[in-house]
Amino acid sequence: MKPIQLSRWGCICLIICSISSMAQFRDPRPVKPPPNIIVFLVDDMGWEDTSVPFWDQLTDRNKRFRTPNMERLAREGVKFTNAYATPVCTPSRVSMITGMNAAHHGVTNWTSPRKDINADAPDPALDTAPWNWNGFSPVQGVPHTVYATPLPALLKTAGYYTIHAGKAHWGAMGTPGANPYNMGFLVNIAGHAAGHPQSYLSEENYGNMPGKATPQAVPDLEEYYGTGTFLTEALTREALKALDEPVRRKQPFYLYLAHYAVHVPLQADKKYIQHYQDMGLDEAEARYASLIEGMDASLGEVMDYLAARKIADNTIIMFMSDNGGLSLVPPRGGTPHTQNLPLRAGKGSVYEGGIREPMLVKWPGVTKAGSTVAQYIMIEDFFPTILEMAGIQLYEAVQTVDGKSFVPLLKNPGQTDSLRTLIWHYPNKWIAEGGPGINYRSALRQGRWKLVYDQQQGYTELYDLVADIGEKQNLSGVYPKKVSALLSLLSEQLQHWNAPMPVLKASGKPLPWPGK
Amino acid sequence: MKPIQLSRWGCICLIICSISSMAQFRDPRPVKPPPNIIVFLVDDMGWEDTSVPFWDQLTDRNKRFRTPNMERLAREGVKFTNAYATPVCTPSRVSMITGMNAAHHGVTNWTSPRKDINADAPDPALDTAPWNWNGFSPVQGVPHTVYATPLPALLKTAGYYTIHAGKAHWGAMGTPGANPYNMGFLVNIAGHAAGHPQSYLSEENYGNMPGKATPQAVPDLEEYYGTGTFLTEALTREALKALDEPVRRKQPFYLYLAHYAVHVPLQADKKYIQHYQDMGLDEAEARYASLIEGMDASLGEVMDYLAARKIADNTIIMFMSDNGGLSLVPPRGGTPHTQNLPLRAGKGSVYEGGIREPMLVKWPGVTKAGSTVAQYIMIEDFFPTILEMAGIQLYEAVQTVDGKSFVPLLKNPGQTDSLRTLIWHYPNKWIAEGGPGINYRSALRQGRWKLVYDQQQGYTELYDLVADIGEKQNLSGVYPKKVSALLSLLSEQLQHWNAPMPVLKASGKPLPWPGK
Secondary structure, eight states: OOOOOOSTTOOOOOOBOOOSOOGGGGOSSOSSOOOEEEEEEESSOOTTSSSSOOSSSOOHHHHHOOOHHHHHHHHHSEEEEEEEOOSSHHHHHHHHHHOOOHHHHOOOSOOOSSTTOOOOOOOSSEEOOOOOTTEEESSTTOTTEEEOOOHHHHHHHTTOEEEEEEOOOSBOTTSGGGOGGGGTOSEEESOOSOSSOSOSOGGGGGGOOTTTOOTTOOOSOGGGTTTTOOHHHHHHHHHHHHHHHHHHHTOOEEEEEEOOTTSSSOOOOTTTHHHHHHTTOOHHHHHHHHHHHHHHHHHHHHHHHHHHTTOGGGEEEEEEESSOOOOOTTTSOSSTTOTTTTSOSOTTBSSHHHHEEEEEEEOTTTSOTTEEEOSOEEGGGHHHHHHHHTTOOOBOOSSOOOOOOOHHHHHOTTOOOTTOEEEEEEOSOOOTTOBTTBSSEEEEEETTEEEEEETTTTEEEEEETTTOTTOOOOOTTTOHHHHHHHHHHHHHHHHHHTOOOOEETTTTEEOOOTTO | OOOOOOSTTOOOOOOBOOOSOOGGGGOSSOSSOOOEEEEEEESSOOTTSSSSOOSSSOOHHHHHOOOHHHHHHHHHSEEEEEEEOOSSHHHHHHHHHHOOOHHHHOOOSOOOSSTTOOOOOOOSSEEOOOOOTTBEESSTTOTTOEEOOOHHHHHHHTTOEEEEEEOOOSBOTTSGGGOGGGGTOSEEESOOSOSSOSOSOGGGGGGOOTTTOOTTOOOSOGGGTTTTOOHHHHHHHHHHHHHHHHHHHTOOEEEEEEOOTTSSSOOOOTTTHHHHHHTTOOHHHHHHHHHHHHHHHHHHHHHHHHHHTTOGGGEEEEEEESSOOOOOTTTSOSSTTOTTTTSOSOTTBSSHHHHEEEEEEEOTTTSOTTEEEOSOEEGGGHHHHHHHHTTOOOBOOSSOOOOOOOHHHHHOTTOOOTTOEEEEEEOSOOOTTOBTTBSSEEEEEETTEEEEEETTTTEEEEEETTTOTTOOOOOTTTOHHHHHHHHHHHHHHHHHHTOOOOEETTTTEEOOOTTO
């Protein structure tokens, strides 16, 4: 399978080269030490769930949230205003760790912690698409998984000290993908097969209450049981504790601090909730905002740690979320699917509310403080970007990488490429009741244009995101040739990747490719 | 508090010296690389639960068990025929990680995984001794813990790559002692506050069954859920996976592989049980034997790994158990307290069945293949021994170390010291029903003599272990001066350590020191 040309920047061509170790990182006299890299990943955080505006104006949501440390990071680094992930978590996380688009790796929906359990909701007319419901596997031959070389393993081989803290959720129990140690992490703190915490509360042992634990009970944090330490803070402390070792050794590190926050259950972080209750927010929204502020405090602690250890100047921080903000009510408060306005819908949807992310990058000596990148990028881009940041040019990976490095954008934030094509593919039923842009959808962005495709109905929508970020005006009747061109691009790429498609029960055959 | 002279070898005098790192371990051209060190610790394994005889004759128990890899290690290394631990697990584990005698560190009984829960059984006449029921703490100021510098932290500081796999059980949930990362381990696999596994079976997710999990559910092994992998094997695989990293980097490592086996629950390891059923053993004893053989297979896998990686020549292996074999029925089969015959009693007792351990050490280039050490040693001796093996002469530790290095014995196995004094102190009620040498006992060994002291009754027993390993003949009436001398030694040392003593409810005062 050959990669196809997706943009003028060209595809990522992997140079396959067998190296077992890049020993220069252990040389006591490197010319320039490789940078430390921190990926600070938040779960289910919407584009506007921060006091940092990622649009051209401050929205009501921006005014609600207090994220002073994100503001600090934005001031010191680059803000990406068109950063994307997939509509739900596992596809995004697998894309980040493999560099592959979700339509390509086939882990198109969230994965159950339990093996061989397809998390799709049942549908009267459609059978499940043959997606990889056991998730990602770093080992070949595991049924219903995508086999690929994980990013941390490449970093470890190159001499990085690799630390996982928080949510993993790459693969199911009973498969190698359940275990962060199999991803190339040297340290694992609290990462496992589950996609959310049973509890954020130390008073509930993060879920590990005898007789009450579910697969979502958070492992490895017994030290904090009953101490009043909120999960976000416990993870931060453990992550920083683990960082002491590479810092002491002056070994470059990769820290993947993937917070469970701000995923449900929406539990109050007592340190922060009072302010939001005082604002008059309903209880659910106040709790949500307290989760956001606790997450932001964690970012601040990380930045303070780097400053105190005098390693901030050689440490890259990347802030990202894995999908759009949840817009289901309950558990959120307010009117369903309004939580990300002006963006349409939320988590689970291919509309902007489900996929657009707050993203910040600070690379001391490379990024210009307070700059902005408007070029759209996608979560699989982190894979080649991080390898480029680490100076790893030759590596061995079994997969063809779809992402492209955004290092050029960090160096030249004004650069644009309106021909680049981003693709979303969600051949799954996320929730029984459906919703805007939710279930059995694909989408494509090229330049200002966004095409949304309903796999079941064969229906297309076209939006001009520059003029209409809220995707209110379907222009498909106005620009039929554009629709046809974009639909053809989408269809070809999905076919190229042999993307999973839902199966029509009546015929036993997959739904047709878009436009067919 | 000054250490007192316990033997002609002298006390361990710590030279306190602040060093942050011994950088030579990262020098690419060391004159002689420091050895890798593996502690292979088994839980609740009795002295004779192996086909390797640790007595001067093969016993019926030796004939029952199949441990070909222990035989292999014994052939290649040194066998210690008088190695001791404490009567139960936590005291031994705290002694090993701190170098302190249990009467000194005060963690004299096993610790509950739950904070502030005293595991002592209630007694009508005695209140609890002020022992450290929250276990060991690497952080100062935690109530009911002993604060000390843990061995792995010293090894890590000296450049060792430190790996914990298996049972930790140093401290309670909600305290720093619950977390192996706080002990100086860089990697933690499945170690937490609990002292035994809820289940050895992957079919039961090692206890992590939704709604059924207890604090003993084993963390971190989700990869193996439902795969048919017995706990012992899963831990071995993960430990060896973690070893790949220091091996690749040529960094010296310390692997603490502390199996949950062969502690209860006595579940069958299906790979091995058939043979023992065919022998006609009752079901409980057959299951126990299968746990032993599975543990031995793990030892073999470790040895094979070292050979395959060509590092066996620079890797020390130390095999040890943490207390005597369990002799309660049920869960064991047969007649109570006969499981360790000719040794008297079993786990929980200060008689030999509760404290005498199978111990093997192989240090390539140092130990002579197939040799035997008859000198008695104690589990706290591992602390200074391991530091000496690692070449660490200067280190910073807050505690006064009671153990003494057995490196001289490895170099000269015929060396003896019949004046060395070993002390056991168990001011706790382990089980309500009591048993031989169980509950509220202290003991002392010097040369061939063993003094047993009943704290509650003030009663003393004297045994000649050379003539009477089964402690059948109480010679206290025959050698009253010897009793008096040993009792005085015991009493002075317990007072020196300010050892916890049970409190008489009637008076509210501690029981008197021995001999008072």
